[in-house]
Structure formats: C-alpha cells, structure tokens
Amino acid sequence: MPPSIGRRLTPGLVEAFREQCPDARLGIAEGLSAHLVEWIATGRIDLALVHNPEPHDAIELTPLFDERLCLVSQAPRPTRAPRQTRPTAPARVRRAVAAPPPLPLRELPSFPLILPDRGHTIRRLLEAQAAASGLHLDVAWEISSIPAIIDLVALGHGHAVLAASAVAVSGRGEELQVRTLVEPQLTSTLYLARSATKRATPLARHAQAMLVRLAGTLPRG
Numbered sequence: 734m735p736p737s738i739g740r741r742l743t744p745g746l747v748e749a750f751r752e753q754c755p756d757a758r759l760g761i762a763e764g765l766s767a768h769l770v771e772w773i774a775t776g777r778i779d780l781a782l783v784h785n786p787e788p789h790d791a792i793e794l795t796p797l798f799d800e801r802l803c804l805v806s807q808a809p810r811p812t813r814a815p816r817q818t819r820p821t822a823p824a825r826v827r828r829a830v831a832a833p834p835p836l837p838l839r840e841l842p843s844f845p846l847i848l849p850d851r852g853h854t855i856r857r858l859l860e861a862q863a864a865a866s867g868l869h870l871d872v873a874w875e876i877s878s879i880p881a882i883i884d885l886v887a888l889g890h891g892h893a894v895l896a897a898s899a900v901a902v903s904g905r906g907e908e909l910q911v912r913t914l915v916e917p918q919l920t921s922t923l924y925l926a927r928s929a930t931k932r933a934t935p936l937a938r939h940a941q942a943m944l945v946r947l948a949g950t951l952p953r954g
Contacts, residue, residue, distance in 0.1 A: 734782050737879055737899050738923075739763045742782075742947050749943050757936055766854050773928055779937050780944060781926045785854040793929040797948050800896040802855065802919040804836050804844065804912045807889045837916040838866060845873035847882050847891040855921060859894050862919060883909070896921055898952045923948065 734742060743761055750759045764772070766783035773781055774791040786794060841863070848870075849856050863870050873891045876882050880903065882893050887908040897911050925945060927933065933941070 734763055735766055736763045738782055741902055745947050765852055767852055770926060773926055780941055782948060783924050783926045784921050785858055786924060791929055793927050795925040797923045797925055799920040799922050800898060802894055802914050802921055803897050805886055805893040805895050805900055806910045807886060808908050808910045833910055833912045835915040836912040838914055842868050842870055844892040845871050847874040847876055847885050847893050848872055850875055850877050901952045
C-alpha cells in the first residue's frame with residue numbers, strides 16, 4: 734500500500750486477518766505505486782492498492798474509486814475582533830465559514846508548489862495535464878514524503894496538489910485550506926492490483942476481499 738493508505742488500513746487489515754485467518758501469515762509493505770506494481774510483476778507481493786498505475790502486461794487492475802485533486806495551502810490567519818468586556822445580546826453565535834472557491838488549473842502557475850518527485854503518480858498526472866494545457870508550473874521544492882509536504886505547507890513554505898483525503902488524515906486539517914482544481918477537474922484513481930499471470934490462492938482471494946472492503950471505508954474528496 735502507499736504510505737498514506739497503509740497508515741489508515743493496516744490496523745483494520747491486521748485485526749480482520751487475525752480473526753478470520755488465524756493460521757495464516759500476512760506481510761504488509763509500503764511503497765510508491767510504481768514500486769508496488771513492479772513488486773507484483775516480480776512476485777514479491779500478491780496484492781496492492783495503487784494510484785494511477787501505468788499499464789503493465791503482467792498486472793490486472795480493478796478501479797475502486799476516484800478522488801479529486803486539490804490545491805492545499807496554509808489556512809488564512811484569523812483576524813482578531815475588537816475586545817469586548819461582555820458578550821453582546823444575544824449570546825455569541827458562531828458564524829459559518831464559507832468554503833474557498835475552486836481554483837481553475839490555469840491559475841496554478843502563480844503558486845509556488847511543493848511536489849513529490851517525478852516517480853510519484855500525482856506528480857506525473859499533474860505535469861501531464863499542465864503540459865497539455867500549455868502551463869509551466871513553479872516547483873519551489875521537491876519532497877518525496879507526503880507528510881513532510883503537508884508539514885511544509887502548514888508552515889507556509891508553499892502549496893501542494895493532493896487529494897483532500899491526504900489532508901483529512903494528516904491531523905493538520907485546521908491549519909490548511911483546500912481548493913478543488915477545476916477547468917479541467919483532475920482526479921486520482923485508486924486501483925486494486927494483482928498478478929495477471931499468477932493464479933490466486935483461496936487465501937489470496939480472501940485477503941483481496943478484505944482489502945477491497947477496507948478500502949471502501951477510506952475518506953475521499
């Protein structure tokens with residue numbers, strides 16, 4: 734599993750495996766989607782969840798769901814209201830905060846970006862669409878770790894392009910602002926990957942069903 738997914742699914746998968754398959758052994762590995770596809774092709778692993786994989790003759794892919802990509806920025810700092818000695822009547826009422834508007838892709842070059850390296854599927858998807866639209870992206874920093882990218886964005890060192898679910902599980906959602914990319918809308922697809930040449934054992938099929946069920950519980954944007 735990619736690290737962002739492994740962090741969320743590993744506890745539930747281990748618990749389900751211990752309960753349903755107590756005499757079997759489970760190994761879990763994390764890696765970039767491109768690496769996971771290669772590991773299946775070489776027989777190192779049996780199943781994987783991967784984002785936007787390149788076609789591969791030795792891999793069978795099943796799409797699970799799509800997520801919209803968003804511009805992730807440091808949240809605006811709240812402005813302080815004038816200090817009052819006592820609440821006004823009626824008692825204080827919280828005002829709803831309006832969601833930030835979507836961002837047309839043509840405006841993305843004006844934002845300094847913190848992106849993963851070119852082996853990451855979101856980076857490849859984003860640069861392919863930018864090239865097709867004649868846009869030149871401002872890549873300020875190249876960081877391989879998604880949690881590190883989120884930390885840097887929260888500190889104001891740049892902006893990121895990620896799925897909203899990555900922000901939701903980061904624990905820093907209140908420090909970040911998320912704007913959906915539109916015109917065109919960019920989506921990242923999560924796939925279940927397995928070998929197209931190796932026959933699945935009953936245990937592998939059972940583990941696959943567990944993995945698909947748990948993947949269905951993931952938050953998505």
